[in-house]
Amino acid sequence: WVVQLALxxxxxxxxxxxxxxxxxxFDNEVLVVETSKSGESRRVPLHPVILxxxxxxxxxxxxxxxxxxxxxxxxxxxxSIAFKKAARSVGRGDLRFHDLRxxxxxxxxxxxxxxxxxxxxxxxxxxIMAKRYAHTNPNRMKELVSRxxxxxxxxxE
Numbered sequence: 001w002v003v004q005l006a007l008x009x010x011x012x013x014x015x016x017x018x019x020x021x022x023x024x025x026f027d028n029e030v031l032v033v034e035t036s037k038s039g040e041s042r043r044v045p046l047h048p049v050i051l052x053x054x055x056x057x058x059x060x061x062x063x064x065x066x067x068x069x070x071x072x073x074x075x076x077x078x079x080s081i082a083f084k085k086a087a088r089s090v091g092r093g094d095l096r097f098h099d100l101r102x103x104x105x106x107x108x109x110x111x112x113x114x115x116x117x118x119x120x121x122x123x124x125x126x127x128i129m130a131k132r133y134a135h136t137n138p139n140r141m142k143e144l145v146s147r148x149x150x151x152x153x154x155x156x157e
Contacts (some may be wrong), residue, residue: 009104039124042123
């Protein structure tokens with residue numbers, strides 16, 4: 001669940017672990033990050049699949065959104081360890097939980113979002129920082145390049 005939430009929101013691990021139900025605005029379909037790493041709050045639009053799961057799991061306002069099956073709130077360290085173990089089990093021991101933010105940004109970019117929108121989603125103050133997270137897809141790049149007009153109809157060499 002925490003991996004799906006990370007992929008669907010682009011939120012940082014700490015933001016997800018500290019997320020309480022009062023931070024979910026079901027009426028406006030957004031997640032509210034009260035204090036991010038940048039020191040500012042932001043509103044993250046919720047994907048319909050994530051929103052549906054949040055509605056299914058909905059708890060009390062002060063309850064935590066991310067919980068273990070026993071109801072305890074996991075630490076960032078325990079989530080990192082579990083993620084690393086899962087990554088190794090599929091032959092990708094090089095992955096870290098933070099990489100999910102990069103995947104979310106790249107997927108958002110692939111929908112047609114622009115860099116300022118990626119920066120806004122991730123809570124970055126600068127486009128330079130957002131660019132570090134927005135990895136382009138080589139196949140999409142090839143497709144886009146093939147659509148370019150390189151010769152004007154009457155151009156002569």
